Amino acid sequence: MDRKDRIKLLSDLIKINTVGGREEGTAKYLSRYLESYGIHGKTIEVEPGRFNLVAEVGDKTSPVIVFEGHQDVVDIGERSKWLHNPLGAEIVGDRMYGRGTSDMKSGLAAEIITMIELKQSGKPINGTIRLLATVGEESSTVNHMQGAQYFAKHGYLDDVSAAIIAEPSSEPLDWLTQDTPLNPFKFSKAQIKELVKENNSTEQYLLSFAHKGSITYETLAKGKTAHSSSPQLGINAIAPLIKAYDNEIKYFPNLKLKCNTYLTRPVHYSD
Secondary structure, three states: OOHHHHHHHHHHHHHOOOEOOOOHHHHHHHHHHHHHOOOOEEEEEEEOOEEEEEEEEEOOOOOEEEEEEEOOEOOOOOHHHOOOOOOOOEEEOOEEEOOOOOOOHHHHHHHHHHHHHHHHHOOOOOOEEEEEEEOOOOOOOOOOOHHHHHHHHOOOOOOEEEEEEOOOOEEEHHHHHOOOOOOOOOOOHHHHHHHHHHOOOOEEEOOOOOOOOOOOOOOOOOOEOOOOOOHHHOEOOHHHHHHHHHHHHHHHHHOOOOOEOOOEOOOOOOO
């Protein structure tokens, strides 16, 4: 593929409106696109109008490397505040503007391009590369990441040796440059200086080789309203939530878990 073809692929993806769970357009477009290069893709309806996509290239059944990316994007918000059409894929200089150019249609396009160019090269892959394009990463208030859950539940990850997630990863540059750097990656002062010198944006982009997962749950407390003249008849729903939160703070640090060398212990976070 030449540069023009690569840019057109990303441009076409940006112009497909996948805000709010409209992944069908992207899944079917990519399925046809891969087919035109001799790569068979299968769309899977996870929810009405919401389709995962799976496709493979390779010469052997193992090892299996997964390329993963989500198709949906966050809400466009107030259009009047956009300087460029959020679905226009406008190019100014060496930048493309539009919803999803960073998170993460560019990553999805890069994975598609890689698969096509590996196939076109005619060289043996000595394994399988499996594309898993998912729904529900940015646009589901409940049952989050149901596309990824579907693939996990139905065995698409059972034989996988490793996965490459094309999600953009970055750290705000001011985290590294403040007096006491917020420095989870533990860069040395010399490394921070070198990174900042070469950086002309507000973020430091990074390649992460491991990432913590998450367990999400809700805590529900019920109360009872009462008139201000007789507050003793009411039940304040906030009080048991505070108690539950205090118990969580005590519980999580004492979990007896085998910690990963790089990811360390679980972190408790309330939202």
